[in-house]
Amino acid sequence: MSREPTRCTSPPRRSRERRLARGHFVVEGRQLSMPGLWKLTIVGRTGRFQQERATVELEVAE
8 A cells, every 4th residue: 555655843844755666755955954953754554444553753953
């Protein structure tokens, strides 16, 4: 099952993803151009009613 990804930041930011292959997407640009500590939450559907969630923190330098 292939679904379009949903993305959300806090505060919310919109971005456009480009599909590379089935189940693989890339977001290009400067969405994280503001320096500081960012928390990214990625949610992927693994079935009709199931999903997996991963949260990572990364620091963007000035």
